[in-house]
Amino acid sequence: METSTIHHGAMFDTEELVINMGPQHPSTHGVLRVVLRLEGETVVDSDVVIGYLHRGVEKLSENRSWTQIVLLTDRLDYVAAAISNAGYCETVEKLMSVEVPRRARYIRTILSELQRIASHLLWVGTHAMDIGAMTVFLYAFRERELILDLFEEMCGARLTYNSMRIGGLPQDVPPGWDKKVLEFCTIMTAKVGEYEQLLTHNRIWLERTKGVGVISGPEAVALGLSGPPLRGSGVPRDVRKDEPYAAYDEMQFDVPVGTAGDTYDRYLVRMEELYQSIRIIRQATEGIPEGPIVGKVPRLIKPPAGETYHAVESPKGELGYFIVSDGKSTSPYRFRVRPPSFCNLQGLRRLIKGHLVADVVALIGSLDVVLGEVDR
Amino acid sequence: MIDNLVIPLIKIVVVLSATLSAVAYSVLLERKVIAWVQSRLGPMRVGPYGILQPIADALKLIVKEDITPVRADKWVFTAAPILSMVPALIVYAVIPFGPTVQMFGHPVSLYVTDINVGLLYIVSVASVGVYGIILAGYASNSKYPLLASLRASAQLISYEVAVTLTLVSVILMSGSLSMVSIVRAQESSGMWYAFVQPLAFGIFFIGGLAETNRAPFDMAEAEQELTGGFHTEYSGMRFALFFLAEYANVIVVSSVATALFLGGWLRPFPNVAMLSFLGIVPGWVWFLLKSFFFLYVFIWVRATLPRYRYDQLMRIGWKVLIPLAIGNLVLTGIVKVLLM
Numbered sequence: 001m002e003t004s005t006i007h008h009g010a011m012f013d014t015e016e017l018v019i020n021m022g023p024q025h026p027s028t029h030g031v032l033r034v035v036l037r038l039e040g041e042t043v044v045d046s047d048v049v050i051g052y053l054h055r056g057v058e059k060l061s062e063n064r065s066w067t068q069i070v071l072l073t074d075r076l077d078y079v080a081a082a083i084s085n086a087g088y089c090e091t092v093e094k095l096m097s098v099e100v101p102r103r104a105r106y107i108r109t110i111l112s113e114l115q116r117i118a119s120h121l122l123w124v125g126t127h128a129m130d131i132g133a134m135t136v137f138l139y140a141f142r143e144r145e146l147i148l149d150l151f152e153e154m155c156g157a158r159l160t161y162n163s164m165r166i167g168g169l170p171q172d173v174p175p176g177w178d179k180k181v182l183e184f185c186t187i188m189t190a191k192v193g194e195y196e197q198l199l200t201h202n203r204i205w206l207e208r209t210k211g212v213g214v215i216s217g218p219e220a221v222a223l224g225l226s227g228p229p230l231r232g233s234g235v236p237r238d239v240r241k242d243e244p245y246a247a248y249d250e251m252q253f254d255v256p257v258g259t260a261g262d263t264y265d266r267y268l269v270r271m272e273e274l275y276q277s278i279r280i281i282r283q284a285t286e287g288i289p290e291g292p293i294v295g296k297v298p299r300l301i302k303p304p305a306g307e308t309y310h311a312v313e314s315p316k317g318e319l320g321y322f323i324v325s326d327g328k329s330t331s332p333y334r335f336r337v338r339p340p341s342f343c344n345l346q347g348l349r350r351l352i353k354g355h356l357v358a359d360v361v362a363l364i365g366s367l368d369v370v371l372g373e374v375d376r
Numbered sequence: 377m378i379d380n381l382v383i384p385l386i387k388i389v390v391v392l393s394a395t396l397s398a399v400a401y402s403v404l405l406e407r408k409v410i411a412w413v414q415s416r417l418g419p420m421r422v423g424p425y426g427i428l429q430p431i432a433d434a435l436k437l438i439v440k441e442d443i444t445p446v447r448a449d450k451w452v453f454t455a456a457p458i459l460s461m462v463p464a465l466i467v468y469a470v471i472p473f474g475p476t477v478q479m480f481g482h483p484v485s486l487y488v489t490d491i492n493v494g495l496l497y498i499v500s501v502a503s504v505g506v507y508g509i510i511l512a513g514y515a516s517n518s519k520y521p522l523l524a525s526l527r528a529s530a531q532l533i534s535y536e537v538a539v540t541l542t543l544v545s546v547i548l549m550s551g552s553l554s555m556v557s558i559v560r561a562q563e564s565s566g567m568w569y570a571f572v573q574p575l576a577f578g579i580f581f582i583g584g585l586a587e588t589n590r591a592p593f594d595m596a597e598a599e600q601e602l603t604g605g606f607h608t609e610y611s612g613m614r615f616a617l618f619f620l621a622e623y624a625n626v627i628v629v630s631s632v633a634t635a636l637f638l639g640g641w642l643r644p645f646p647n648v649a650m651l652s653f654l655g656i657v658p659g660w661v662w663f664l665l666k667s668f669f670f671l672y673v674f675i676w677v678r679a680t681l682p683r684y685r686y687d688q689l690m691r692i693g694w695k696v697l698i699p700l701a702i703g704n705l706v707l708t709g710i711v712k713v714l715l716m
Contacts, residue, residue, distance in 0.1 A: 019519050041523065041686060132591060132683025138414035204592055204682045357523065358595070358685045 016044060019357075023052045027130045027361035030371030034348070034360065041356045046349050050342075053375035061335035066092055066166060066301040069335065074160035076337060077373040079122050080315050082115040082151070084373075085164040087312040090245055091321040092166045093295075094310050095303040103291040104168040105247040109284045110181065111154070111163060112246065112312075113277040117188065118147040119315035119368075120270050120277075124195055127267070127365035131208050136198055143191050146184050153177060166301055168294030178285045185278045185285075192274045200271070209264035213351040213363045216261055223350060224343045227317025228269045229367055233261035239313035246312075250287075251280045263366040270368075302330055316340040316368055337376060341369040379482060387488050391468050399623045400430035406623075406675045413679040433616075440612035445516065448609065452515035457610065457617035460508025463501045464624035470494040471631045472555045474641040474660035486641070486660050487556065494555040495547065498632060499540055502587070505625065506532045509589070509606050512618070516609040524605030527595050527686050531586060534693035539583035541701035542576035545708045546636050549573065559640035570637040575704045577637045579697050581673075584629035586689065589622060591678035595686050630670035631663075638666045 017038045022028035031052035037044045057076065061069045073084040086108050093100060100108075125140035148158045153174055155163040163170070199205045215225075220233040230237055238255040240248040256272035258265025305327030311320035317340030324334035344367045351363045404419065404426065411418030419426030444453055474486030491497060506528065513525020546569055547553055550561035562568055570577045586593040595605075607618045634640060641659030684692070 017519060017523075019523075041527075128682065132594070133681065135410075135414050135679050138416065142415060198680070199682075202682065204684055207688050208682060208685060356685060356687065358683075 021360065023049075028364060029126060029369060032345075032364065032369065032371055032374070034352075034364070036352075036357070036360065038357065041358075043352050043355055043357070043360060046352055046360075048345060048348050050345070050371070050374050053371045055376065057376040058335050058337060062331055062333070065330045066303070066332070069332070070164060070166070071160075071162050074162055075372060076339065076376060077119075077314060077316065077319070077341065077370045078159060079370055080115045080119040081159065081161045082111045082163050083119075083312060083314045083319065085161065086112055086246065087310065087314070087319050087321055089164045089166050090312065091308060091310040091323050092301070092303060095306060095308045095323060095325055096166075096297075096301070098167050098295050098297055100168055100295050101292045102247070102289050104293045104295070106284050106288045107169055107173060107293065108164060109247040109251065110281055110288075111151075111161075113281045113284070114147050114150060114181070114184075116277045116315045117274055117281075118144050120274055121147075123270060123315070123365070123368045124199075124267075127362075127368070128195075128199060128205075130361040130365040131205065133198065133202075133205070136195055139191070139195060139198075143188060146187065150177070150180060150184060153180070165294065165297075167297035168292070172293050178288065181281060181285050185282050188278055189275070192271065192278075196271060199267070206264065208358075208362060209267055209366075210262055211260075212263045212355060212359050213366060214260060214262045215347065215351060219350075220261065220347070223347045225317070225347050226340050226343060227314070227368075228266050228273070229344050229347065230317065231256065232258035232266035232269045234259055237318075239311050239318055243311065245310070247284060248280075251283050253280050263362055266366050300330065303327070307334075311338070314340055316370065316373070317344055337373075339373040339376065341367075341371075341373040345369050345374055383482060383484060384488065387484075388469075391473075391488055392465065395465060395468050395624065395627070396620075398627060399620050400434065402623045402627060402671060403433070403619070404430050405671070406678070409672065409675045410679045413676070437613050437616040442612045442614065443609075445518065445609050447517045449515040449517060452511050453609075454614075456508050456512035456515055457614045457621075458508075459511065460505055460621040461617045461624070463505040463508075464621045464628060467498050467501050467628045468631075470497055470555050471628070472559055472635055472640055473631075473663050474658065477658075485556075490554055490556045493553045495543055495553045495558070495636075498555075498628075499536075499543065502625070502628065503532075503536060505621065508618070508621065512610065513606040516606075518609050521606045521608050524595075524608075528589065528606060530686070531589075531593065531595065531689060531693075534690055535583045535586040535697070538579055538693060538697035538701045539587060541698065541705055542573075542580045542583070543636070545573055545576045545701075545705050548705070548708050548712055555635050555640075559635055559642065562639045563642055568637060568639040568642075573637070573704070573708070575700060576708075577633075579701050579704070580633060580637065582692075583697065584633065585674070585677065586693070588625040588629055588674075590626065590674055592681040592684050593689055594678075594683060595689065626671060626674050627667065630667040630674070633670055634663060634666040640666075 019036045019038055020033070021036055022033040023031040028034065033049040033052065035047040035049060037046065055075070057072050061072055064072065070085055070088060073088040074081040076084045121140040121144040125137035128136035151161055152158050154177060155161050155170065215233055217233045217235045220230050221235060226237065234257050236255050236257050239245070241255050253276045256269045256276065258269050303325040305325055307322065307324040309320055309322045311318045318338065319340050320338035322336040322338065323332050326333040348363065348367060352360045355363070408418040419429040422428040422432045444450060469488040470491060472487040472490070476483050476485040509528045510525045513521040513528065546558065549569060549572060550558040552558060552561065607615050610618060641663045643657065643662055
């Protein structure tokens with residue numbers, strides 16, 4: 001990018017400063033690169049550059065068997081792997097018209113919501129850290145650790161779980177696990193209050209987040225935002241409510257929405273989602289039915305020819321899979337992911353325009369992008 | 377001969393070495409306190425409970441490669457850390473750690489010197505330190521440090537005014553610019569100035585946070601935005617000098633606040649006879665305890681609060697603190713005249 005000269009009267013010439021933020025920058029949450037054009041510290045325009053983490057997951061999937069792809073979906077949104085697993089498995093089940101047993105759907109719900117809390121904890125920690133409140137980060141990671149322990153007990157892994165199978169689950173919950181989950185819910189409710197105490201009414205936090213990156217509901221829809229960035233602008237769109245999957249149709253929960261559409265509202269929406277997730281986990285764990293955990297799935301998975309799109313609500317927004325099967329091969333003909341982070345990142349250029357450099361990091365944090373999912 | 381030459385030299389050596397080790401250990405204190413706030417342990421490996429960590433850190437920084445960027449302005453780049461560190465140290469010359477005591481038959485004052493414009497000296501020397509930061513950002517010839525040094529200069533100018541105005545209120549109260557006389561004036565009036573001038577005390581503390589570039593006003597080094605700010609291009613011992621200068625400045629602000637507002641070396645409630653048993657504790661211990669309290673608050677604030685944005689900080693400085701400081705000054709003057 002070249003620098004351009006702006007004329008302010010006859011006296012002074014000022015030049016725009018082009019500054020390169022990332023891909024090596026502590027606050028771009030991975031390998032995101034944002035080229036900023038600044039006047040003073042105000043962002044005149046920006047260019048969001050992605051692709052540093054491209055691994056070709058979609059193309060790879062065309063050469064993998066249907067069961068092996070679950071493993072690749074772990075690597076999309078690596079801070080919410082279980083939800084990526086769930087989305088993929090449900091899409092293939094939809095393609096094959098497989099009935100998933102109720103118990104498996106309940107456990108999927110519990111895992112998805114635990115995962116949502118883990119992802120939101122990572123978000124609240126890093127977002128607060130970007131704005132300078134570093135203690136919240138360590139508090140959030142302390143509680144995230146408890147969730148990782150629960151996952152480790154459930155499926156042996158702590159980050160890339162590979163926790164679901166087409167038609168159900170690889171294994172049932174270990175004995176006593178449900179009690180630990182309920183115990184965790186009690187701890188978590190108190191701890192969310194702790195973060196809120198540090199942030200929600202903190203004057204500096206309010207000044208840093210209120211009125212920063214305001215986006216109206218219609219504009220957010222036009223940009224294709226989803227998840228908390230969309231709900232923060234007052235659009236009550238939540239895949240869990242609108243097109244229920246897993247066991248969400250049997251759960252009681254609210255979809256929090258914001259009013260102003262600024263960083264603070266997006267923050268409030270996510271904080272309330274933490275409480276709602278705890279509520280769902282409680283219901284699902286207490287009401288978990290007996291029964292098998294895998295439906296009737298053939299040994300060799302070969303869905304009939306056809307295509308389908310199915311979406312789940314990931315912590316970042318609407319995570320959709322579009323899969324085409326030719327009915328002959330043992331791998332998909334086309335595998336396409338609609339990653340919420342990628343679509344939400346479209347809004348960044350619009351959001352940071354006219355704000356200061358300090359707000360740029362706050363806004364990247366407020367969109368909560370994971371580069372593994374953006375670049376695939 | 378002894379009183380005029382040897383004793384001052386010994387005092388300078390003692391104060392300098394004590395200061396430097398205090399600075400090194402305040403880094404450890406900060407790491408430990410923040411770790412405890414964040415339910416961590418902090419440094420634990422070097423020595424028992426990590427108490428030798430500062431020595432290990434210093435060794436590491438000394439043996440690191442000293443890098444000067446090719447495009448940097450070499451002389452200014454070298455001078456900037458020195459310009460930052462030296463003023464932070466020479467301020468200690470007028471800090472009154474305690475009263476005059478008898479030692480081996482010689483009267484020894486527990487301060488290096490007591491000049492009659494002590495407070496003015498502190499204010500002017502401390503402002504020189506700012507040039508270190510500005511020049512570091514300029515000389516690096518790199519964009520992030522440049523932005524940081526712009527922020528630093530704007531920030532320090534706006535806070536200097538408010539802080540200096542609160543100092544004028546204190547001078548009005550004490551009638552002297554000498555640090556020792558200000559403490560003595562608090563002794564004779566029987567009140568710490570923190571109670572007489574609570575507003576000035578508050579403004580001084582907030583301004584002190586901003587002047588030392590500490591959270592929530594640490595935007596000149598804003599790690600998350602400007603990747604370290606003015607010292608991005610610095611490494612090894614030069615980086616360490618900036619780092620140590622920051623802590624030296626924190627101790628300076630703590631000591632000045634102690635002397636001006638918390639009665640320096642005086643025990644709590646210096647005129648209440650009932651509490652005279654507190655007089656057993658020597659004055660310099662009181663002074664260190666009070667300074668330590670400030671140091672702790674500085675660290676505590678850093679662990680708790682998010683960072684202000686640059687424009688918000690300017691707004692607080694110019695639209696809130698300076699008018700308040702001026703109002704406080706006028707009020708102090710009126711009350712002083714009425715009482716006379």
